[in-house]
Every structure is written in structure tokens, then in C-alpha cells.
Amino acid sequence: MMQRLRRWSAAGGKIGASQNVDYGLTTSETEILEHLSNGLSYDQIASNLFISTGTVRKHVENTYRKLQVNNKVGAIKKVNP
Structure with a gap:
């Protein structure tokens, strides 16, 4: 799973060329x-x-909003279909 997340991050936050979905995550959001x-x-x-820790929380909130998920598992699944 981590390799896919790293590839996704290296591709600028895009998931699969065929899907061409860009969630607009920042470098910090992706790293977190x-x-x-x-x-x-x-x-x-x-x-x-x-x-x-408050900054981490804010980045996580923004990530969930951008990915339209409510939790960590949903976020990870979203970027690793």
C-alpha cells in the first residue's frame, strides 16, 4: 500500500492515469x-x-474534506483504489 501512496504522491496526487482524478492535496497533506x-x-x-499537533489536525481535516471521506481508512482507500 505504501508503494502505491508514494507513486500517487510522486505523480502529483493523481490516482491512475485512466481515472485522471486530482484531489489537490498539498505536499504537507500528502506527507501526513x-x-x-x-x-x-x-x-x-x-x-x-x-x-x-494542531497543525497536523488541520492538515488531516483538509485532506478528508478534499478526498470527501470521514476517516483515515477512507482516505487511504481513496488514494489506493
Whole structure:
């Protein structure tokens, strides 16, 4: 799953050329989503990225909104069909 997320990220956040779906995630949102998919907590992500836990929460909220999902599992599934 991580390889697909990395390929998705490297492709500019696009999922499959045939689907041509661009969710408009920022680099930070993509990086945080990758950390979430590795099982890191918000506190761990914040520590790794030298940002506050509140900033992580805001990026996650924005990611969920852009992907039109309500949770981490939904977000990861959305970018890895």
C-alpha cells in the first residue's frame, strides 16, 4: 500500500492515469497521509515534521474534506483504489 501512496504522491496526487482524478492535496497533506498510513499518531507526526499537533489536525481535516471521506481508512482507500 505504501508503494502505491508514494507513486500517487510522486505523480502529483493523481490516482491512475485512466481515472485522471486530482484531489489537490498539498505536499504537507500528502506527507501526513503517508505517516498516518504507517500508523503514526498525530503527536508522532507533529514531532517528526516539527509542527504542532494542531497543525497536523488541520492538515488531516483538509485532506478528508478534499478526498470527501470521514476517516483515515477512507482516505487511504481513496488514494489506493
